[in-house]
Amino acid sequence: MSAAPAIEVDGLAFRYPGAAEDSLRGVDLTIERGDFTAVVGGNGSGKTTLCKAFNGLVPHYWSGAFEGAVRVMGHDTRDLSVAALSHLVGYVYQDFGNQLVRPTVRDEVAFAPVNFGLPDHARRVDEALEALGIAHLADRYTWQLSGGQQHLVALASVMALRPGAVVVDEPVAELDPARATGIYEALSDLNARWGTTVVVIEHHAEFVARYARSAVLMADGAPVWHLPVREAMERSEDLDRHGVPAPQIVRAVRELAPGAPAPLTVGEAAGLLGGRDDRTVPATEPPATEPGPAAALTAAAPPVAEMTGVGHGYREVDGSRTRVLDGVDLTLREGERVALVGGNGAGKSTLLRLLTGLTAPGTGTVAVDGADTRSVRPAELADRVCLLYQRPERMFLKASVREDVAMFPLGRGREGADAEVAEVLERVRLAAVADRDGRLLSGGQQRRATLAIGLATRPSLLLLDEPTSSLDTASRDAVVAMLDALAGTIRCTVVATHDMHLVAEWAQRVVVLDGGGIAADTDPAGLFGDRALMDAVGLVPPQIVRLGLEMGLRPPPLSVEELVERERGALAGKGGPWARDVKR
Structure with a gap:
């Protein structure tokens, strides 16, 4: 008798507690053992909810209205606890930061194998760390890591268990392109060597085409089709229609x-x-170390922000200091659209925080509109600078998205604030969920909500940390369009990003961080034409x-x-x- 499929879904319907309609409707799906399956679709199509049914979070944790059946390796998920199902299905969540529970990287990766009493736990940990290229981080504290590094640790902790199936929600959302490829290579190796069934929730069709063997297109809470990957790529009209351009x-x-x-x-x-x-x-x-023609257009424009000799680092638990930026000189000028790129841990997020005044530089000076950030309170700088965080959930303070977007304009007593908030919500396509708590939205909806919060502040300098992470392509294109539309109201926009499509399509100037300094200051064509530079800083065009x-x-x-x-x-x-x- 042949082994049962890795995952079988029969007539599954599910509605979250308090929701007005089903998130999943009549889902029928079979994923065979050893497959490498990509689940694609627009934000809100039900991808994540479906995959959470594979490891029992639906319905054991999210105890909404559940109909139908889900079987994993032949076991009905209703008959096993989430803990028992973790032996069968490993899961790396979209909000992976909440998945880390131990102080050091090695402790985190060892946590499950040790607690499950696996005799070869030490070897499993070493193999997982090595496979993901993070062995050098083994003794670092998890809270000291960049978002991308934390994502790698969360994946390593799951890979150390070698479950029959692994589900990874947005595996490359916060990784530099070189590490993103490394993640998929590691998943592919896991799939080939151990026969592990791999399921990824993915917005990047390029990775789907290159690594997956089959693809499931989700829309309105149900699969449109489940096809071999080449056949799926042939269905370009279907993909386009559902927010996943080929x-x-x-x-x-x-x-x-x-x-x-x-x-x-x-x-x-x-x-x-x-x-x-x-x-x-x-x-x-062609060299990429000098600004190209596009960047030269604003060379004479007035400065919006200036960094002179800026150095900054963080104190480790043992008292030593890690140097992130060293001697950085940077002038941001009016009218510029700047992409800030570099590998994970290159200092992109640190540089953005320095521009807000929330963090003071260890050495050197940072000035915004001519004011030294050390001499101006962050509350005052908030009228000039807005930073949208890498983790969108940090931006939600109120009970609804509408209230979060309205908080700044109402707090400043701005006339017509209600109409302005309504317009912003329409622009980011969130009017229909404006009265929902932002923390309960899908990852892509949360990204758009944070952009709405930023737009409502109308700053001179808008800073965005990975604004397109976890967005489907349609939503990413909408972000690009909105950033283009800001040219008349925001003097300068800086985006820290791993999204090379965003760099190519939107940026006028590209600042490359590496080794604590600026490795290049160029335009997109100059960056992508310099293969040596791209390889050195871990970028992929x-x-x-x-x-x-x-x-x-x-x-x-x-x-x-x-x-x-x-x-x-x-x-x-x-x-x-x-x-x-x-x-x-």
Whole structure:
């Protein structure tokens, strides 16, 4: 008799306590043992609720209206406790910070194996730490880590158990691109070596295409389909309609080579478009250490904020200090759209906090609108600077999203505050949930709610820490559109991000942090064209940039539309403003 599937869902319906409608409706789904399945769909489509039914949180913890059945490795989840189900299903949550319960990284990863009495617990811990590239953090305290590093620790703690199935909610949401690839490589290795069934909730179609073997598209609380991944990528219209646009390379091939199969990797796309056989890529790369033409446009604009010789660090528990920034000089000018990039722990979040005045620099000075942040109270600076935190739940202080958005304008006695709040909520597509507690919204809805809070402050300098993390592509595009629309009301916007699509599509200037200092100050094309710099700081260009580079396009295209336009122009024999090195 063959083994039962890893996960079987029959007629599942679920409604959260107090909710007006079901979050899941009539779900039928089978995930076979050893599969690598991606669950995709727009924010609020029911992805996370479905996956929480796999480890028993639904209905044992969220004890709402539950109908149907969920079986894991043949066991009905209603017959086992959440603790018992943890032997079968490991889960890394979207709010992974709340999952860490032990002081040091090694303690955290060892917690479950030790408490389950596994005799090889030490080896399991070492293997998990090594697999995720965090062995060097083993003796660090978890609260000292960056958000991305904490995410890696949470995943390592689950991987150490080697359960039959592992569910990871947004595995790359707060990781730099190099570590994001490393996470998926580790999950793929776990899947291949131990036969572990892997389920990921993912918004990045690129990772789905490259690593998953099947994909489930969720919409309105139920699967639209469950298909092999290449077939899923062929359903680009379905993906677009449900807020998950197909990967950039699929869209490019669809435009330039209609009828060709959907590529799953950049190499496949380059082959389909003739990128490898009939083109030559130049051996040299343009430097990225100087600002490009776009950045030069604002070089003479008045400064909004200035950092001079700024150094900052944090005191460890043992009394030593960790240096995060060292001798940073940076001027942010009016009209600039600045992306702040770098690997996890490079100091991006620290730099943003210094600009708010909430943190004073250890050395050097920080000035906003000419005022030294040491001499102005943070409450006064709040009229000029707004920081939207990496963890959205930290922004919710009231009983509803509407009240949170209204808190600043009402507190400042601003006329027309109610109408302004209503307009902001409409712009971020949250009017329908405006009276709900922000802490109970989906991760993507929380991100949009924090942006609404920031928009309502109308600051001179808007700082955003990972604003597109956990957003579906439609919501991410909406954030980009809203940031574009702020040009007339906000003097300067700075975004700390790992989202290279956001860098390519929105940023005018890119500041690269590495080793405590500024490794480069350039524009998106200059950054993506410098492979040595990208490799050194652990960044990976968007798919369309990598495809353009393989096709010999210099500078690299920053969007699908640009690549298609340039390629069609080249095929038609038309010249253009871009340099190319092409053999036909």
